[in-house]
Amino acid sequence: MKIMFLLIGCSLVLALGFLGLFIWSVRSGQMEDDYTPSVRILFDDKPLAEEPVETQKK
Amino acid sequence: MGKVQQANKLKCFHCGDSISGASIPFDAKEFCCAGCKGVYELLSKNNLCDYYSLDENPGLSLKNPVSKVKFNYLEDDQIQRQLLQYRDDKISRITFHMPTMHCSSCIWLLESLYKLEKGVSHSRVDFLKKQLSVTFDHHLCSLRKLVELLSSLGYEPSLNMNDLEGKKKQGNNRKLLYQVGVAGFGFGNIMLISFPEYFGLDSFSHASFSRLFGFLNMALAVPIFLYSAQDYFVSAYKSIRKGIINIDFPLALGILVMFVRSSYEVISHTGIGFFDTLAGLVFFLLIGKWVQQRTFDTLSFERDYKSYFPVAVSVVRNEEETTLPVNQLKIGDRILIRNNEIIPADSILLQGDAKIDFSFVTGENDPIEKVLGEIIYAGGRQIGGTIELEVCKTVSQSYLTQLWNSEHFAKEKVSSIESFQSVVSRYFTVALLLIAFGSAAFWLWFDPSKSMQAFTAVLIIACPCALALSSPFALGNSLRMFGRGKFYLKGPDVVEKMAKVNHMVFDKTGTITQASESAIHFEGATLDNFQLLAIKTLCENSVHPLSKRILGYLQLPKSEKLPLENYLEIPGKGIQALVDGYQVKLGSWEFIHPGKDAQQELLATRVYIAFEGTTSGCFIFNHSYRAGLKEVIHQLGSNRKMSLLSGDNDSERIRLQEFFPEATQMLFTMSPSEKMLYIHNLRESGEKVVMIGDGLNDAGALKVADLGISVTENTAHFSPGSDVIMDASVFEKLGSFFAYAKDTVKVIHMSFFISLMYNIGGLSFAVQGTLSPIVAAILMPISSISVIVFTTVATYLFARKNNIFSKESL
Numbered sequence: 001m002k003i004m005f006l007l008i009g010c011s012l013v014l015a016l017g018f019l020g021l022f023i024w025s026v027r028s029g030q031m032e033d034d035y036t037p038s039v040r041i042l043f044d045d046k047p048l049a050e051e052p053v054e055t056q057k058k
Numbered sequence: 059m060g061k062v063q064q065a066n067k068l069k070c071f072h073c074g075d076s077i078s079g080a081s082i083p084f085d086a087k088e089f090c091c092a093g094c095k096g097v098y099e100l101l102s103k104n105n106l107c108d109y110y111s112l113d114e115n116p117g118l119s120l121k122n123p124v125s126k127v128k129f130n131y132l133e134d135d136q137i138q139r140q141l142l143q144y145r146d147d148k149i150s151r152i153t154f155h156m157p158t159m160h161c162s163s164c165i166w167l168l169e170s171l172y173k174l175e176k177g178v179s180h181s182r183v184d185f186l187k188k189q190l191s192v193t194f195d196h197h198l199c200s201l202r203k204l205v206e207l208l209s210s211l212g213y214e215p216s217l218n219m220n221d222l223e224g225k226k227k228q229g230n231n232r233k234l235l236y237q238v239g240v241a242g243f244g245f246g247n248i249m250l251i252s253f254p255e256y257f258g259l260d261s262f263s264h265a266s267f268s269r270l271f272g273f274l275n276m277a278l279a280v281p282i283f284l285y286s287a288q289d290y291f292v293s294a295y296k297s298i299r300k301g302i303i304n305i306d307f308p309l310a311l312g313i314l315v316m317f318v319r320s321s322y323e324v325i326s327h328t329g330i331g332f333f334d335t336l337a338g339l340v341f342f343l344l345i346g347k348w349v350q351q352r353t354f355d356t357l358s359f360e361r362d363y364k365s366y367f368p369v370a371v372s373v374v375r376n377e378e379e380t381t382l383p384v385n386q387l388k389i390g391d392r393i394l395i396r397n398n399e400i401i402p403a404d405s406i407l408l409q410g411d412a413k414i415d416f417s418f419v420t421g422e423n424d425p426i427e428k429v430l431g432e433i434i435y436a437g438g439r440q441i442g443g444t445i446e447l448e449v450c451k452t453v454s455q456s457y458l459t460q461l462w463n464s465e466h467f468a469k470e471k472v473s474s475i476e477s478f479q480s481v482v483s484r485y486f487t488v489a490l491l492l493i494a495f496g497s498a499a500f501w502l503w504f505d506p507s508k509s510m511q512a513f514t515a516v517l518i519i520a521c522p523c524a525l526a527l528s529s530p531f532a533l534g535n536s537l538r539m540f541g542r543g544k545f546y547l548k549g550p551d552v553v554e555k556m557a558k559v560n561h562m563v564f565d566k567t568g569t570i571t572q573a574s575e576s577a578i579h580f581e582g583a584t585l586d587n588f589q590l591l592a593i594k595t596l597c598e599n600s601v602h603p604l605s606k607r608i609l610g611y612l613q614l615p616k617s618e619k620l621p622l623e624n625y626l627e628i629p630g631k632g633i634q635a636l637v638d639g640y641q642v643k644l645g646s647w648e649f650i651h652p653g654k655d656a657q658q659e660l661l662a663t664r665v666y667i668a669f670e671g672t673t674s675g676c677f678i679f680n681h682s683y684r685a686g687l688k689e690v691i692h693q694l695g696s697n698r699k700m701s702l703l704s705g706d707n708d709s710e711r712i713r714l715q716e717f718f719p720e721a722t723q724m725l726f727t728m729s730p731s732e733k734m735l736y737i738h739n740l741r742e743s744g745e746k747v748v749m750i751g752d753g754l755n756d757a758g759a760l761k762v763a764d765l766g767i768s769v770t771e772n773t774a775h776f777s778p779g780s781d782v783i784m785d786a787s788v789f790e791k792l793g794s795f796f797a798y799a800k801d802t803v804k805v806i807h808m809s810f811f812i813s814l815m816y817n818i819g820g821l822s823f824a825v826q827g828t829l830s831p832i833v834a835a836i837l838m839p840i841s842s843i844s845v846i847v848f849t850t851v852a853t854y855l856f857a858r859k860n861n862i863f864s865k866e867s868l
Contacts, residue, residue, distance in 0.1 A: 004267065008274070012247065019243040026235045036185040039162045040169070043112070 072098050073212075074115025094119065097211055101167075104174050109167045116163030118212030128396065129209075131370030131381035132202035141201070141217065141369075143191075149179070150201065153191040154208070154215035159183070168213065175199050175207055190215070217369050231351055238344045241286040244278045245337040251275055252334045256832055272324035275333040283317045287340045305483035305526050308490055312521025313340065319514045332518055335834045339523045342842045350530040350550050367402050367436075367453070371395070374446065384453055391449045395440045403436050403449050404456040410445030414438035477554050478806055479529040483522070490520050497825040508827035515829035519820035524813030524841040529806055532849040536802040539853060542863035544785035545795050552781045554806075555765045556799035558746055562694055563737060563759070565751035566704035566714075569769050572682050572786075578611045582667075582675010589674070592637040593667060595620045596644055600633050604665055605644075608677055632665075643668040686790025688717055693793030695719045699745070703728045703736060703759070734758035750792075794860045801856040808852070809845050816841035 025031065068077045070090035081088040082095050085102065089095040097117060101109055109116060131137055144151040159168070164183075168190050171181040177199025181192045190213075194204060208215055251271050287310075294310035297303060313336060320331025372394040373382045379394065384402045387393070392408065395401055401414070412428040416438045425441050428434055434447065436456040498513035533550035540547055547553065564570055585593070594614045597605040599622065625635040632645010643650055643666075650666040650673055666676040691700070700722040702714065708726040718724070725736065733751075737759045740747045749756065749763035752770060760766030760780045768780040769789060784792075820837050823829045857863065 005270070008251070008270075011250070012274075015243060015247055019239060022239045022243075023236060026232055026239070031232075031235055033184045033186060036165060036183055039165055039185065042162070043108075043166050 069115060070094050070117075070119075071110070071115065072117035073119040074117070075119050090119070093212075100174070100211075106167065106170055106173060109163050112166055113161045113163040116161050118158050128399070129202050129205050130372065131383075132205055133200070134370065134381060134383070137370060137383055138201055145196070148195060148197065149193060150196045151191065151193045152201065152204075153189055154205075154217075156188050156190050156208075156213050156215050158213055159185065159188050159190070164213070167211070171207075175204070178204070218367055231348075234344065234348055234351065237286040237289075238341070238348060241282050241337065241341040241344050244282040244286075245334075245341040248275050248278050248334045248337045251278075252330070252831075252835070255330055256835070268330065269327065272327075272330050275331065276321055276324050279317065279320070279333040279336055282337050282340050283313065286344060287313050290343070302480075303484050303487045305479055305486075305522065308483065308487045308520070308522050309343065309526055312517050312523075315514050315517040316521070319518070330831055332831050332834055335518065335831070335838045338835070338839050338842075339521060342523060342839070342846075343526060346527045346530040346534075346846075349534040368400055371399075371402055387449050387453055389449055389452060393447050393449060394444055395447060396444045397440060397442060399440055401434055401436055401438050401440065401447065402456075403453045404451040405434055405436075405447035405449045407432050407434055408446045408448055411443055412445045413441045415441050477529070477551055478803065478810075479526075482525070482810060486522060486525065490516070490522075493520070493821065493825065497827075500825075501827060505827075511829075512825060512827040515824035515827065516821060519824045519829055519834060519837065520817050521838075522813070522817065523838060524816055524845040525810060527842055528809035528813060528845050528849055531846050532802055532806045532809060532853055535850050535853040536798065536805075536857070539798070539857035539862050540795065543791060543795070543857075544788045545791070545862075546783045546785075548781045552765065553799050553802050555746075555781070556748070556796055557803040559698070559748040559765055561699040561701070561740055561745040561747045563701040563703060563740070563747060563749045563763070565733075565749075565756050565759075566702060566710070567706060568752040569750055569756075570683055570687055570717075572684050578607060578677055578679055580611075580675060580677055582673070585674065588638075589669060590614060591618060591620055592640060592642050592669070593644065594618075595622050595637050596625075596633060596635055596642050599625050599635070600627055604677075604679070605633070607679065608644075608665065611677070641670050683717065684786070684789045690790060690792045691717050691719070694796060695722075701725070701736070701740075703733050705729070730756070730758050734762055737762050791861070794862060798856060798860040798862050801860065802853060805849055805852045805856065809849050812848060813841055813845050816844075 068081060068088055069075065070077055070081075071087035072089055072094035075090050077088060077090045081090065082092065083089075084095050084098065087098065089098065094117060101107055132141075139145070142150050142152050156168075159165075165185055168183050169181055171192065172178045175194075177196070178192055178194045181190060183190050190208075192204065199207075205215060205217070251274055254267075254271070290306045290310045290313065293304065293306040297307060316332045316336045316339075320333050320336065323329035323331045367384055370381045370383050371387065372379050373387075374392040374394060382391070387403055393402075393405065407428050407430050409430070412432075412434060413425040414428055414434055415425045416435075426438075433450065436451075436453070494513050494516040497516055498509050501509035501512050530550065533553050536553055537547050537550055540553075590612060591614065594609060594612050597609045597612075598619075620638045622638075623636040625633070627633045628645070628649065632643060632649035634641070634643040634645075636642075645665065647664070647666055650668045664676045664678055667674050694700075695718070700718055702718060702722060702724045704710075704724075704726050705728055706726060708724070711724060711726070714724065715722075728736070733756065737747055737749055741762070741764065747763045748765040748767060749759045750767045750769060751760055752768055756768070760768060765782070766780040767782040767784055769784050769786050771786045816837060820829075820833070823833055
């Protein structure tokens with residue numbers, strides 16, 4: 001049963017890691033705007049047409 | 059008519075407006091104006107036509123282009139420094155407020171700004187707040203150039219005096235999120251560690267485990283106790299110092315007792331304590347707080363004149379035009395106001411044709427003409443050409459802005475309406491303390507060893523968690539339901555106020571009348587085609603708003619016209635000309651019949667028409683009342699008193715009497731401060747008053763009332779001192795909104811009852827001194843969750859019942 005001590009230690013470290021992630025996400029402003037990202041993710045980024053023009057110039 | 063409709067089907071590819079008249083074809087697409095075409099050209103050149111595929115006709119109409127001179131002031135270094143959030147020698151960052159942002163295409167285009175302008179390195183949209191933050195290289199692209207680019211796309215940022223005064227406060231609810239995070243972390247882990255205890259597995263585990271688990275729980279509970287729950291202690295302490303007992307007092311007491319008793323049990327090896335209950339309690343409470351705090355970011359309820367007035371104004375000094383920040387204007391300065399600009403300070407008209415739209419101040423939408431030498435009050439918007447004015451009062455001393463210097467604006471709004479929760483929590487706390495001390499005294503007599511246990515157990519089990527949750531969840535949820543119905547509340551406490559008001563005061567113009575579509579009809583002899591055409595030709599030459607409306611009423615094709623000579627416009631009277639050789643006059647009674655006694659102006663504005671000196675009839679402009687006014691008044695008036703205040707004369711009294719109950723007090727020609735005083739007096743006499751108004755002239759009244767509702771055609775508009783911003787399109791639902799507020803309060807009552815039942819059940823264990831941690835750990839979450847579920851479901855069902863929102867909006 002000694003293994004329990006190790007397991008509990010592991011689980012706490014893991015949980016602390018998640019808490020840290022949560023604090024990081026709040027700090028970086030992810031909780032400020034909970035609507036725009038849901039729209040933004042649907043935009044397709046098309047390859048820029050400007051690039052070939054630039055190579056032509058070169 | 060058929061022809062017209064067909065033409066209407068043609069929509070501008072850019073803005074989606076129907077094209078009247080000739081369309082501008084470009085690239086096999088139709089555009090309504092050169093501005094829209096210009097945007098399309100710009101976007102297609104830069105390969106940004108995805109803009110049009112994300113949403114249908116996403117563009118903003120550019121029929122009224124913004125004049126470039128308008129942004130001269132952005133060159134000013136001082137103004138720039140005040141507007142920019144950050145600036146070093148290379149990079150600047152600014153956040154714009156953009157009320158015109160409305161769809162996903164907007165987000166896409168604004169975030170692709172770097173493709174249009176090399177100087178922009180990064181732009182990001184916050185759609186709910188309607189904000190755009192841009193990082194740009196100010197060597198490549200000046201602030202002015204950036205703003206001009208945005209305006210030319212139709213996204214004109216709103217820059218106003220407010221932006222100059224200090225940076226916006228940000229992230230005030232971040233602390234709450236951290237607290238929720240810490241509490242959630244502790245709650246989860248403590249529950250996990252306490253699991254063996256719940257299932258009685260203790261018997262075959264080592265004693266060392268249970269000791270370890272106890273200390274681990276304590277360690278996890280310390281941050282919850284010290285950090286997550288700290289606001290409750292602060293609030294309880296503050297309320298005691300003020301001599302009031304609020305709901306936070308029993309909560310804080312329960313949390314404190316729980317922590318102390320559990321720590322004692324763990325340290326003295328007498329038990330495992332109530333740390334699981336403590337963690338769960340704090341976690342649920344904080345969730346409730348968070349639910350309540352989520353309100354409407356986009357709306358500002360305390361918008362005052364500063365968020366409406368421009369940042370800077372053009373000033374003429376030594377024959378030269380410069381720009382000056384508005385708050386630096388001095389008496390005697392000469393200012394230039396262009397089309398669609400706002401007059402920032404009371405001033406005297408020196409030059410130009412002044413047509414001032416005071417809709418923002420009075421709610422009246424017809425521009426008023428002013429003659430040279432007349433004083434024009436601040437807040438009016440010039441329509442038409444450029445005018446020159448001399449400032450006669452500084453901005454802060456102007457007629458309008460003085461409203462804010464009045465004492466009523468200085469102090470926080472105090473309402474006599476107390477929330478149900480604060481009333482109940484007073485009695486609850488007293489009862490709780492009585493039971494706790496009572497049971498302690500009882501056991502002291504019979505079995506002193508159990509006394510302390512019973513005392514703490516009562517405080518733990520009766521900690522009014524569910525009670526404290528029912529209000530936030532019920533109110534927070536109904537707030538969202540109201541929001542779906544375009545009825546935006548400033549905060550949850552407003553719902554309870556709505557349920558309790560007993561005197562409704564309406565403003566007339568703009569509130570119960572519709573500003574945009576006054577109904578027009580023609581009275582008199584039937585006009586033949588030639589006469590109609592003659593009127594149309596005459597009206598086309600005038601820029602007077604009434605002429606514009608007659609044109610809209612006649613709806614004749616643009617191409618047909620008659621020859622016109624000797625055109626004459628007499629301001630404030632009328633217009634006349636020789637149309638195709640015939641003398642045509644259009645205007646007021648005095649203008650058409652000089653010398654004759656004026657016919658009594660009855661209920662509406664009249665414009666008379668005369669051909670060759672004989673009157674043919676008149677156009678009548680009725681103020682139309684909002685749809686459903688009668689039903690709304692009937693529904694609300696059944697058990698509330700009513701008043702009507704108007705700044706206009708009493709010409710409409712008779713018509714209004716049809717709508718309002720007999721006992722209604724109707725007061726006309728009221729000034730803003732008289733309205734304020736009237737409300738103030740009503741409140742003094744013990745009435746609970748709701749003011750329903752619009753515009754700045756009601757600002758004082760909205761502020762002093764228990765509840766101020768501002769009705770607005772555009773929710774981004776000005777709405778000072780109000781508790782509720784209501785979209786004018788849902789005016790007919792006003793009665794249902796008030797009914798729903800009452801239902802919400804009913805839901806709160808019911809959920810209070812439910813949570814009381816749980817408390818009484820728990821107390822029966824506690825007073826016997828037999829409360830085990832497991833009972834507390836089960837009872838607390840069950841009661842909380844059942845209250846949350848009940849309030850959420852019940853508020854939703856009541857919203858459906860009252861038809862608060864249309865089903866499509868789900």
